[in-house]
Amino acid sequence: MESTGSERGPARYEPGEGCVTAVVRVPVRIVVLVLVVPVRLVWDVLTAAGRAVHRTALRPLGRGLAWLWHTLVVAPLRWLWRTLVVAPAAWLWRGVLAPTGRGIGAAVVWLVRYLVVVPARWVQAYVLAPLGRGLAWLLRGLGVALVWLGKALFVWPWVALWRYVLAPTGRGIGAAVVWLVRYLVVVPAQWLRTYVLAPLGRGLARLVRGLGAVLGALVRWIVVVPAVALWRYVLGPAGRALAAVVTVLVRETGAALGHCWRAAGIISRALGRFLAAVLRWTLVEPVRWVYRRVLTPVGQVLRDGLWRPVRQALRTARETVRQTRREIRRALFGAPREPEPARAVVPRREPGGSGARTLGKTSGRDVPPPARG
Helix, strand or coil, X not given: CCCCHHHCCCCCCCCCCCHXXXXXXXXXXXXXXHHHHHHHHHHHHHHHHHHHHHHHHHHHHHHHHHHHHHHHHHHHHHHHHHHHHHHHHHHHHHHHHHHHHHHHHHHHHHHHHHHHHHHHHHHHHHHHHHHHHHHHHHHHHHHHHHHHHHHHHHHHHHHHHHHHHHHHHHHXXXXXXXXXXXXXXXXXXXXXXXXXXXXXXXXXXXXXXXXXXXXXXXXXXXXXXXXXXXXXXXXXXXXXXXXXXXXXXXXXXXXXXXXXXXXXXXXXXXXXXXXXXXXXXXXXXXXXXXXXXXXXXXXXXXXXXXXHHHHXXXXXXXXXXXXXXXXXXXXXXXXXXXXXXXXXXXXXCCCCCCCCCXXXXXCHHHCCCCCCC
């Protein structure tokens, strides 16, 4: 059934928000906000606690366990492996196995060369090659004789039998069989097809075609046309309306989840900042004020009035004990000998003088040393 332009469905509406969207949006967002805010608060609390535990406990514990594993297990095993396995194996390979292997290889090569290769070459050159050439000549002659004998005994008689007896007889029998098949089978079959089977087949084809047209019309008007009408005017609009409602519900639920998740994040951050401010003004600021206004002045007074004089007195007593000990050592054993100053080495030549002797000047050996003092 061909559809014309007037039977087509209505044009697609312009995109926009209908009454169903406006009716569904606000209740869905309220319900989702009520359900999402506690979940977001619990999520933020668990995230903060997990970060704190990871930063303060798990990371240092992991580093400590890694250091202990490397120090107590990996480093001793590495040292034992290098000392007990690698070093002896390297020494054994370099000092024993490699020289032994090279010597055995050289000996095996020499033995194989002079005990196998050289005798094999001699046997091949002076024994096997002449023997093989003689056997090849003998077998070639024997093969020619056998081929001639086989042709004479088996090929030529059968060729003559086929050419002069069997072929003429077969051609005659074939012509008789062809004539009999033509006039006893082919000609009656052609007549039967032309005057019996072809008219009967055409009649059956017309009968089947008529029955097919009748059945097709019945199926069309009983099944297809009602099904198309039901789909076009009942199921199609109902499905589109249901799909539109489901689409609106899913879209608005997803948008509400996104908005409510962000709103819950804002509420969670505001609540966290409020709790942080309360903790700051109830605990941190009083402790800071006590540290700055009470503990710091008390510490400074204790440092300047008690600790600094005590430290100065201890330093003075230590210097007095050292001085007394040096005096006692000097009185008992005498003063230590003063080290002699190192004598300056006089250069044998002047820094700017030339080392070669010429006719007009002398070398550095003839110049008297400079006077001291």
